[in-house]
Amino acid sequence: MTTVYVPxxxxxxxxxxDEVALALExxxxxxxxxxxxxRNGSRGMxxxxxxxxxVTGDGRVGYGPVRPDDVAGLLEAGLLDGGEHPLRQGPVERIEWLAGQQRVTFARVGVVDPLSTSDYEAHGGLVGLRAALAMAPSDVVAAVTDSGLRGRGGAGFPAGIKWRTVADAPSSVKFVCANADExxxxxxxxxxxxxxxxxxxIEGMVIAAYAVGAGEGYVYIRxxxxxxxRTMRRAIGAAAAAGWLGADIxxxxxxxxxxxxxxxxxxICGEETAxxxxxxxKRGMVRAKPPLPAIAGLFGRPTVINNVLTLATVPAVVAQGAEAYAASGVGRSRGTQVFQLAGNVARGGIVETAFGVSLAELVEGYGGGTASGRPVKAVQVGGPLGAYVPASAMDVAMGYEELAAIGAMLGHGGVVVFDDTADMGQQARFxxxxxxxxxCGKCTPCRIGAVRGVEVIDRILVGPPExxxxxxxVLEDLCELMAEGSLCAMGGLTPNPVRSVIRHFPGELGAPLVAPAAPGETGTP
Amino acid sequence: MGAVRAWSPERAGEVIAEHAGVRGPLLPVLHALQEEFGYLHPDAVPLVAKALNLSRADVHGVITFYSDFRTQPPGRRTVAVCRGEACQSRGGRDLAAHAQQRLGVPFGATTPDGEVTLDQVFCLGLCSVAPAALVDGRVHGRLDAGALDSLVQP
Incomplete structure (x- = not known):
């Protein structure tokens, strides 16, 4: 019996x-x-x-992209023995794009059967949890703090400090929530x-719960x-049946x-209080802070809220030890980040590597430039609230502080590439x-400011040039008001992409008309 | 998507009871009702309010806050086109415009014959195989106008 993986x-x-899997069978x-x-996860290519x-005697051999009508030809070419074919990509572990990465959080994604508990244990699963359960809860918090692990949702707050606050909060009921509203x-x-x-x-959440003394948890998925x-629900059922959740873990x-x-x-429900x-x-309305959710969170109880990637990194941190994890990275951004290459990029997918890799290396190196073959014009880093980084600034190192220094932000690690046909004025408007x-409508700068922002940009784009x-x-004033006056990051960061367009692509958002330089002048102010 | 039933207050009461026991039951209850009947019938509001000891205004407020909850029956088929930035970088703006033009309705509306409901969605997490859409609950990537048309054809 030959095992074939189809994501x-x-x-x-x-x-x-799905069609390829059916055709194969x-x-x-x-x-x-x-x-x-x-049906495994995806390797991210x-x-x-x-x-x-x-699965061959020489390890796992990959083929792609496979269409359903390629399957018959692949089988004829000896697919099951790793035979030659134009779609053959070779032994998967040796594909350069993957081999150059440092997979920690994503070590098992694409490798294992996602719902097999035995596969999970055979690939290093539960090592972190077993180690944690043998430690005092406060030592688990200390290990996470020492590793330098920061929240992967975007804010980059040190996970261990958040956990310490919840652990120290007196309450008989505490919660752990995974923010999966990506x-x-x-x-x-x-x-x-x-x-x-x-x-x-699940393992990361159990470790977090043990460290802070929580008895219940939620995974909030969009x-x-x-x-x-569907997969998470089935996994929770399987984990409970295996004794990894429930009573006496x-x-x-x-x-x-x-x-x-x-x-x-x-x-807005990706904002932790919403x-x-x-x-x-309730309606997903942002709460004013304080109180911090770590003190008064879900149902008013102390609550750990971490992003999926933060919690999913915890088992590796505990298993390897804080020092090993902190050994890679740049500045105060320790460990690895799961970068996501998307948009107009030739080789999109997941690149997990140490913090400090340059944006250019991600986009041009791993990504292979644009899918359209045209020059890169801008890269939006960190989602809809992140700045558009111009092609000329792509040498920036990918770290929280490093990106902040050029007016950008890491966010959740998304990298969206645009080619030279992109209309940056329209991107600012969007x-x-x-x-x-x-x-959510709770605070005025965001609720009204965004509507006014669309109106002002429309007047700039199509109104009278003078x-x-x-x-x-007016637009800059509005951006300042939203950035300084909004209750949460939604209104507070929306000016980021807008200001980045004004700054880096001034001609596309109604640059004020200036008299053309006289011949012979350099025109530099 | 599974087949939906015609509105029935008795069946609604059973669905509410199945999900009322958890902490913070309102969203799970509303999701379950919509899955059962395809939308949230106006008569569901007082039933839910009474069962969960909430005001009707609370329930109405939650239903209208979240874009997933429908108060009208959807079309026989549903199409949601992604409008996120990653899809925009691969022609998503044109695809969104094409879908509205082709079906003759704006986002959030159902075709007059009750056949297709067209929605916008902000990111399906398929940003590396953009542009993407959700058709009858199934994900599709690397779309263009022709591919979307053939998916929407009966």
Whole structure:
């Protein structure tokens, strides 16, 4: 019996992986070839999806992108023995794009059967949890603090300090929440991890709960991720059956229950306090802080809220030790980051590597430039609230402080590439339009400011040219008001993409008309 | 998507009871009702409010806050086109415009014959295989106008 892996990841299914899996089963049966098809997660090489892997004596050999009508030819070419074919990519572990990465959080994604508890343990699963349960809870918090692990949701707050606050808060009821409301365009790492290696998230949440003394947890997943919801629910069931959740976990005496909650199409619920309101059954409105959720969070109780990637990194941090994790990275950004290459890029997907890699290396090196073959014009880093970085600034090192120094932000690690046909004035307008659509409405700068922002940008783009300079003053004033006066990051960061367009692409957002330089003058002010 | 039933207050009461026992039950209850009936019938509001000891205004406020919840029956088929930036970088703006023109309705509306409901969605997490859409609950990537048309054809 030969094992063939065909990803069940949404990105693979979106480009025909289900049909390929069906074709493999039926064509193999037709030829009397014994084949077991396993639906794994995706390796993250999305330009090769559907990416089919065959287990051979020489390890796993990959083929892609495979279409359903390629399957018969592949079988004829000896697919099951790793035979030659134009789609053959070679032994998967030796594909340069993957071999150059440092996979920590994503170590098992694409490798294992996502819902097999035995596969999980065979690939290093539970090592972190077993180690944690043998430690005092405060030592687990210390290990996470010492590793330098920072929140992967975007804010970059040190995870260990947040955990310490919850651990010290006196309460008989505490919660751990995984924020899986991954709404930023250009980000899909949470989704891929939940679909490809859900037990890692569960393990991380149990460790967090043990460290702070929480008994219940929630994974809040956006409704736009139906596959992730399904996989997470099944994984929680399998984990409970294996004794990894519920009462007396792994015989430690520690108990923790976990359930999935599904969002309902509101981007703002990715903001942690809006997420808490949503889990409580309310409109997803942002709360004023203080009190911090770590003191008074879900149902008013001390609550750890971390992003999926933060929690999914915890098992590796505990298993390897804080020092090993902190050994890679740049500045105060320690460890690895799961970068997501998306948009107009030739080789899109997941690049997990140490912080400090340059944006150019991601876009031009891993990404291979644009998919259209045209020059890169701008790269939006960190989702809809992130700045557009011009091609000329792509030598920036990818770290929290390093990006902040050029007016950009890392966010959740999304990297969206635009070629030279992009209309940056329209991209600036979209930032305001998106904020107007998704604002929770609690604070005025965001609720009204975003609507006014669309109006001002429209006047700049299509209004009388002689008014543009004045309108730009209004727009900058509005950006300042939103940035300084909004209750949360939604209104507060929406000016980021807008200001980046004004700064780096002034000609596209109604540059004030200046008299052309006289011949012979350099024109430099 | 599974088949939906016609509105029935008795069945609604059973669905509400199945999900009312969890902490913060309102969203799970509303999701379950919409899955059962395809939308949230106006008569569901007082039923939910009474069962969960909330005001009707609370329930109405939550239903109208979240874009997923429908108060009208959807079309026989549903299409949601992604409008996120990654899809925009691969022709998503044109695809969104094409879908509205082809079906003759704006986002959030159902074709007059009740056949297709067209929605916008802000990111399906398929940003590396953009542009993307969700058709009848199934994900599709690397789309263009022709590919979307063939998916929407019966």
């Amino acid at each position: 069940g990841d949404s990105a693979a299914r979106a480009v025909g992986a 039926s064509e193999a049966a037709l030829r009397g070839l014994p084949v077991t098809v396993v 999305h330009w090769l999806e559907p990416f089919v892997e065959v 709404g930023d365009s250009g980000t899909f790492a949470d989704r891929m991890l939940m679909e490809g290696d859900p037990f890692t998230l 409704s736009e991720y139906p596959d992730a919801v 792994l015989g430690s005496g520690f108990s923790f229950d976990l359930q999935v909650r599904v969002g309902a199409g509101a981007y 997420m808490l309101d949503s889990i409580e059954g 930032a305001m339009e998106f904020c107007a659509e998704e604002s 008014r543009r300079a004045d309108e730009l003053v």
